Amino acid sequence: MSINLTTHNLVVEFGALRALGPVSIQIQAGQFVAIVGPSGCGKSTLIRVLAGLQAASFGEARLGEQIIRQPSMRVGMMFQSANLMPWRTVMDNIALPLELAGISSIERQAAVYDLLPLLNLEDFAKAYPDELSGGMAQRVALGRVLIQKPDVLLLDEPFGALDAMTREQISLDLLAMWARDRQTAVMVTHDIHEAVLLSDRVLVMSPRPGQIVEDIAVDLPRPRHIEQTYDTEFAYLAQTIRKAIRL
Amino acid sequence: MSINLTTHNLVVEFGALRALGPVSIQIQAGQFVAIVGPSGCGKSTLIRVLAGLQAASFGEARLGEQIIRQPSMRVGMMFQSANLMPWRTVMDNIALPLELAGISSIERQAAVYDLLPLLNLEDFAKAYPDELSGGMAQRVALGRVLIQKPDVLLLDEPFGALDAMTREQISLDLLAMWARDRQTAVMVTHDIHEAVLLSDRVLVMSPRPGQIVEDIAVDLPRPRHIEQTYDTEFAYLAQTIRKAIRL
C-alpha cells in the first residue's frame, strides 16, 4: 500500500547554515520522483527529513496525514554510503531488516537467495564487506532495501558507484519491481538520463539552500526500456533538466 | 617530471579468489589513461597495486624502472571513498600532504586558498567533514591530491558522488591542470563519456578476474571541450567502449 508524501515550507538549518528550503512538494502515492541538483544543495538532507532521521527547523513533512517525527516501518531508505555492518556477511547484511522484524532464519535465507542473482552477488553470500568492491557494497545496500518490501522508497544516489552496465541493469530491475508494487519512490541522482528513464517527475533543486526550481513531468510510456533513451522526447526532457540545473 | 607505468602479467589473489589479472599494460609518461569495467572486476585493486598499497601475487608493476613495492612520493592517489580525517577541517585535510612534507603553515594556507575556488568550497575552509555533503567530501579529497603536485595521478572514481554540472566543471579543470603539468594519469571511472572526454587511451576490463579486453586510443584533439562530446567521433568511441564492456 503506497502512500502520499508531502512537505510544506520545509526548512532545515544547521546552526547558522540554512541547508535546505523552504521546500513544498506533493508526491502522490505510487509516484516515482527523481531529485537532481548541485552537490551540497540539500538533497540528502531532504531525504533524511522524509525518512524521519532529521528534524525540520521550520515547516513540516508528512507521510500520508501523519507528520514525520521518526522513522516508519513503511519506509525503506538507501543511504548515500553503503552503510554495511562490517561484522556481518553479505547475506546477513541483506537480511537485517527481516531479522529485526523477527522473521525466521530459514525464511530470511530464502528471501536473500531470491535476491542475490538480481544483485549479481551469487558468489558472495558468505563474503564480508571488507572483501567487496565499492560497487558490490552498494548492491548489497540495495538488496537490503528491496528485501524489506517497503511502501515508500527513499534512495540517495543508489547507483553512484556502479558501472554503466550494472547500473542500467539494476535500475531497470528496480523499475520492474516498482511497476509491480507501485511504492512511492523518491530517488536522488546525479545522472540526468537515469532520472528521466526511471521517474514520473523530476524535481530540480537550486544550489544551497536547495529549493525546487523546476518540477518536470516525465510522460514517457511505461514500462520503460533502455531504447527509450534514444527517443527525441527523452533527449528533450534531458535537455530541459540540464538547463534547469544551470539556472 | 612524469614517468612510465608498466605492469607485467600482474595477478592479485585474495586467498583463493583471483581478483585481477593477468594484466600487462604500458602507460607512457604523461599519458592520461582511463580504466572502465564492471563492478568488482579489479579496477580498485589494480590502482592499489600501482600505488604500492597492495602486493602483486604474481607478476610485477613498475614505476619507471623501479618495481613498485611501496608508495612513492611521486604518486598522488585519490581513493574510491573520500577518506577524510574527521578531526581535521576541510582546510587541514587538503593541506595534509604539504604538512607531512614539512611545508610551513603559511604556505599551506596559501596553497589551499588557491585551490578552494576550483573545488567550489570557498565557504567551507573551516568546516569539518561531518558537515559536508557526499559530493563536497569528494571535492576535498580531490583537492588533497591536487595540492600534492604529483608526477603520477591515480584516481579511483574521483567524481562518483558529484552532480553532472560540478563533475563536468571539475573534470575540465583537472584536464587543464594535467595539460599544464602532464602527469601520468590513470583514472578509474564508470562514466564512458568522462573516460573519452579526458583520456588518451581507454582500457576496458573484463569481469573478475579483470583482464584488459580492449585498449582503445582516443585521438580527439586537445585541449578538450565539453562540446566535443557531441562530435560523431566521440559518439563512435563511446559506442566502441560500450560494446567492449558488453563482451
Added chain:
Amino acid sequence: AQENDDLETIDFFLTFVPNIQFSPLYVTNELYMGDYGYQLKIQHGTESVGVDLIATGELPFGMIGGEQVLLARAGGRPVVFIYEWFQKYPVGVVVPDTVTFDLENVKIGIPGRSGASYTGFIALLNALGLRERDVTLEPIGFNAPDVVCLGGVDVSVIYVNNEPLQIQQRADAGNCGDISSVSVVYVADYVDMVSNGIVTNEALIESNPELVQAMVSAYDAGLAHVINNPADAYLISLEYVDTLPITDEFRAALEAAAEAQNAFLATNPDREAIAQSRADLLEALRAEFEPETLIQFEVLLATIELWDADQLGYTDPASWEATLAVLEEMGTLVGDVGDLSAAYTNDFLPKHDEEE
C-alpha cells in the same frame, strides 16, 4: 576443625593469619568449647577492622591488644577486655650481635607508626627517658628479618616471639650478612603494659553474660593445656595452621612427648617443673631434628613464656594505668577514655585457687 551441627557456632576474631601463636584458641575449640555447647569459627583480619566488628556486635569476641582497647574506647567503641592472654607485652627490639644497643645512635626499623609495635616502642623510649625525635626511625613494614639481614636497619622493633627466631635461623644458615646471633630487648622489662587479650563488647556482657563466661572458661582451660603440654598443642594446631612444619618422624616424636607429658602432669607438678619439662623437651628435639622443622615449635615455646603466669588471664589495673599513660604521652588518643576500669574486667576469670 570439623563442623558439628549440634554446637552453636560463634565467631572469634584473630589478627594476621593462622599461626602457632594462636594454639590456645585451637586447643580451646577442639577440647573445651564443646563442653559449653559452642564451637568457634575463626576470622582473621586487620586489627582495627576487628575492633570495629566487635564494637558493633558483628563479631562477639576477638584477640585484641590492650592499648587498642583504650584507643578504640577513646574513639567511641564500647569494647571491653575480659581476659589477658599475653601476660607480657610481646614487643621488643631485636639487636644483632653486630651492633651495640644504643637507641640514640642506631637506625631503628619499625613496622609503621601505629599498632602495638609503635606503642610498645614509644613506651620503651619513655622508660629510657628518650623521645621519638631523639632516635632514627625507619618504617619497614612487616619485613624485619629481610631488612635486618640486608643491613637496611641496625635494629628493629619486632614481636619478640617470632622475628628474632626467624633472624636467628637465617643467621645460623649463614644467610643473614655478618650477623651470627641476635638478642632481644623486651619492652615488658621496662614497662608493664597491657598486652593482647580477649575482647568483647559492653552489650554482649549485658545481654548474654553466660556466653562470655563460657568463652572465658573454655579458653582458660585451653590456654592451660597449651602451657602444660605444648607437644599436644602443636599436634592439635596442625589442623589449623597449614604452614606448620611436620614430618612423620616429628609427628611420632611429638605424640610420644604428649603422652609422656600427660603422665607427668598426673603427678601434679608445679609451674617451675612444667617449665623445666618444656625446656627438656626442646633440648631432646633439637638433638633429633633440623632447625627448619623445629622453628614453629620453638616459636610456640617462646610464646608460652609470654603467657605463663600464676593466674592466667588476670589483668592488672596498674598495667592499664601504665598503658594509658603511654598513650596520653603519645597523644594518639582521639577523645576521652572515660572510666578506665570500664575498659576491662576480671569478673569472668575462673576461680583457680579453689580448684587447686
Added chain:
Amino acid sequence: MFALPLPRNNKRGIFMQQTLEISKQNSVQQRIAKYNRLLWRLGRGRPISFSLVLILWYWVAHSGKVKSFLLPTPEAVFETFHRVLTDGDNVFDSTLWYHTSATLGRVLPGLAIGLTIGISLGYIIAKSPLLETLLSPIVVAFQSMPIVAYAPVLVIWFGTGSQSKILTCVLIVFFPMLMNTIVGIRSVPQNLRDLMKMYRASRWQMFRKLEVPAALPILLTGMKTSATLSVIGAVVGEFIVANEGLGVLITEARGSYNTPLVFVSAISMSALASTLYSIVAFIERRFMRR
C-alpha cells in the same frame, strides 16, 4: 575492530592486522613479518615467554646475588608447590586447592556482577549526558578511595563471609568495564544507528545487533582489564577479614616468612587471573576472526 571502516584484510584476525600488505615480495619488512608469523605460530606466546621468565629466574636465583629469602629458587618454589598440592588425599583435598577454590568462588561471582554492573551503568551513562554529569564524579570519588577507608563498613554491612570479598572484587572489576563501555557505546557510528532506526529497531535490538558488535573490541578490552584485576579484588577483600582463600594463604606465608609459599600463592593468583584473561581472549579470537 568492528566499530570502524574495516581494513581490507582484517579477516585475517586481530594478530595479523599489522602485517604489511606488501608481503609477497622480498622486502626486508616482509621477511620480518613472515618471521614474526612463524614464531607466533610456533609459540602461541605463553610457553615461550614463561620459559624465558623461568630461565631468567633460575639464573638470577642461582647467581647468589639475590638472597634466597627475597627470591627463592624455582626448585624450592616447585617443591613447596608440590607439597601444598599433595598434602591431602587428592588434589581437591589439598591446602592449595582449598584456598584457590575459595578465592575462585569469590572471583567468579565478583567478576560476573562487576562486569554486569559496569556494562549496565556504562550503557546508561553513555546514553545520558545528565547521568554522566551526575554519576561520574561520584564514581570517580569512590574509585579513588582505597578499600581500607571503608573496609569496616563493608564487612559490617556484608558480613565476614564471602559477600564482602565478592564486593571488593566487584568494586575493582567494574570500573575499567564501565569506562570502556562508555567509550565503546559512544563510538558506534551514527550512520549505523540511523540505519537501525530506519528499521525501528527496539532498544534491545539496537544493543544486541548494533552496539555490542560495533563496540566489541573496546568492550573486550574492558573485560580483559577487569579479568586481570579480579583476583586482586577478591584477595584484597580477603586481607580485611577471612578464614580461607589465597589472600589468607599469602598473608600466612608472609607472616611465617615462608618466601617459597609466598611465591606459590602469588603464582596461583596469577594463574587464576591469566586463565580468566585467556577465556576473554579466546572469546575475542572466536568473535573477531569472523
Added chain:
Amino acid sequence: MFALPLPRNNKRGIFMQQTLEISKQNSVQQRIAKYNRLLWRLGRGRPISFSLVLILWYWVAHSGKVKSFLLPTPEAVFETFHRVLTDGDNVFDSTLWYHTSATLGRVLPGLAIGLTIGISLGYIIAKSPLLETLLSPIVVAFQSMPIVAYAPVLVIWFGTGSQSKILTCVLIVFFPMLMNTIVGIRSVPQNLRDLMKMYRASRWQMFRKLEVPAALPILLTGMKTSATLSVIGAVVGEFIVANEGLGVLITEARGSYNTPLVFVSAISMSALASTLYSIVAFIERRFMRR
C-alpha cells in the same frame, strides 16, 4: 570518537552526541533531551551530585541508625578537616597539606611514568603480534599479583623513600593505559593508514598525525581510568612503608580509631584523584569538541 565515520552532528561534542536529531519538534523524547541539557548546564554535575551525597550522608549520620564510629557526621569530619588543615595531626604535627603534597609528589611522577610506559608498550604491542604473544602473558601475570607479594623486594630494591611509592603507582596506572592503547591503535582505520602511507608519512608522523587523533577517545578513556587509580597506587605504596603521605595519615587515623580523620584522608585522596580525572576530562572536551 574520531576513529570512526563521524555522526553528523558530532561537532556538538561528546556530551551532546546522543541527543536526538529530531529535537525541534515537540515530541516527548525531545522535551526530555532539552530538560537534560538544561540541567546539565545548570549543574555541570559535580556540585549537584556532591550535594546529594552530602545530604544523604547528613541524613544517615543523624538518623542514629549507624554508629558514629562507623559513619561520623559531616560536621565532625569538617571540624577534623579544619583542624588538620591548620594544626596538623596528632602524631607528626604535620598538616593535611603536608601529607597531601607528599602523596601528590608521588602520584604525579607515577602517573607520568605509568602513562608513558603504558602508551609506549601498548604502541609496540599493537604493532607487533610477536611482542603481543610474548609480553601479554607476562604483563597479565604480574598485574594479577597483589603488591604484598613483592612488597619486600620493592622496598629493598627501591628503598623506603618515594621511589617505591612511585613504582606502585606506576604499576597500577600503566595497565589500563596499556590495554586501551592497544585497542586504540588497532582501531585506527586501515584506509586512513593507506592514505598516510601514500604520503610516505614517517613513523612519528603516522603516530602524531593519525594514530593519536584517531585513537584519542580510547586513549583518553585509558588516561581517565589511570588517573582515577593513580592515587590508590601511591597510597598502597605508602601502606607498605612510609614516613608521610595520605596513606600514612589514613593508617594512623585507623590505628588511633579516629574515624573522622579516616574520612578526611579518604576524601583528600578522592579530591586528588578527581582533580586529575577532571584535568583529563577537560583535555578531552577541548580536543574532542573540535
